[in-house]
Amino acid sequence: MTLLEINNLSKHFRSGGRDVTALDGVSLTLDSGQTLGLAGASGSGKSTLARIVMRLLPPDGGSIRFAGEDWLALSGKDLRRRRAKIQMVFQDVLGAFNPRATVASVLDDPLRIHEIVPKSDRPRKIAELLDRVGLQGSLADRSIRDVSGGQRQRIAIARAIATDPALIVLDEAVSALDVSIRGKVLELLVELQRERDIAYLFVSHDLAVLRAVSHRITVMDGGRLVETGPARQVIDNPQSTAARALVSAVPRLRIQTPQGHSHEP
Numbered sequence: 001m002t003l004l005e006i007n008n009l010s011k012h013f014r015s016g017g018r019d020v021t022a023l024d025g026v027s028l029t030l031d032s033g034q035t036l037g038l039a040g041a042s043g044s045g046k047s048t049l050a051r052i053v054m055r056l057l058p059p060d061g062g063s064i065r066f067a068g069e070d071w072l073a074l075s076g077k078d079l080r081r082r083r084a085k086i087q088m089v090f091q092d093v094l095g096a097f098n099p100r101a102t103v104a105s106v107l108d109d110p111l112r113i114h115e116i117v118p119k120s121d122r123p124r125k126i127a128e129l130l131d132r133v134g135l136q137g138s139l140a141d142r143s144i145r146d147v148s149g150g151q152r153q154r155i156a157i158a159r160a161i162a163t164d165p166a167l168i169v170l171d172e173a174v175s176a177l178d179v180s181i182r183g184k185v186l187e188l189l190v191e192l193q194r195e196r197d198i199a200y201l202f203v204s205h206d207l208a209v210l211r212a213v214s215h216r217i218t219v220m221d222g223g224r225l226v227e228t229g230p231a232r233q234v235i236d237n238p239q240s241t242a243a244r245a246l247v248s249a250v251p252r253l254r255i256q257t258p259q260g261h262s263h264e265p
């Protein structure tokens with residue numbers, strides 16, 4: 001089932017007296033339970049697209065349908081209620097959280113705001129979420145500043161799944177992690193997707209990361225989508241200059257065998 005349908009999205013910024021085209025006629029679709037990897041060099045427009053999907057930024061033109069509704073037309077209470085269904089995980093999780101927060105309060109926020117479970121049930125739900133992302137319940141009282149980068153990213157994932165979303169937008173969500181920890185977090189994301197039928201819009205400049213999780217990959221260049229296809233096809237046989245440059249930036253990409261957690265479309 002088509003979950004997300006983006007049509008002809010455009011966005012310009014005025015910056016230092018110049019007009020920057022961040023998005024130029026971007027159209028894409030994403031089905032429930034599938035991962036679309038969004039690749040592209042720095043400045044190609046990936047984060048702008050992610051932020052517009054999250055309704056953190058308005059587009060200049062174009063439309064977005066999410067779960068059959070006109071996503072850009074929603075406002076007020078309707079938007080607040082539907083927001084639970086699209087969550088985001090950033091690279092800089094500390095920047096997104098109040099640095100004085102505890103792990104428990106970070107997870108409590110979405111449960112409270114979206115009234116997921118009654119107050120008395122929230123500690124149990126927090127323990128369950130921590131357990132699901134492979135963390136000890138004893139972490140709940142720790143400050144979010146005092147956990148490791150990998151743990152913090154798992155907490156961000158726990159927070160994202162707390163509202164039972166249909167879509168999670170991941171913007172360079174594993175880019176800051178060491179390679180071994182990154183692999184484990186990608187495995188967790190794939191497991192959660194299979195278990196809960198969550199769709200991922202997975203933004204990364206790193207095709208090795210996208211290969212491990214994506215069913216399809218789309219490549220951006222200068223605000224346009226220049227190539228879209230099954231992950232393996234885009235990596236093994238890139239057609240556009242931008243896709244070829246990304247593939248050659250990861251020298252062993254095409255001869256490595258897929259990881260255990262890799263899932264083919």
Ligand SMILES: Nc1ncnc2c1ncn2[C@@H]1O[C@H](COP(=O)(O)OP(=O)(O)OP(=O)(O)O)[C@@H](O)[C@H]1O
Nearest residue numbers: 013014015020022041042043044045046047048049
């Ligand atoms: N708030 C803003 N004001 C002015 N220009 C902006 C703004 N946000 C983005 N841009 C410009 O829009 C273009 C696309 O930026 P965007 O951050 O979406 O790219 P990106 O592919 O996510 O890059 P990166 O991988 O470096 O994050 C760039 O030229 C950027 O400088």
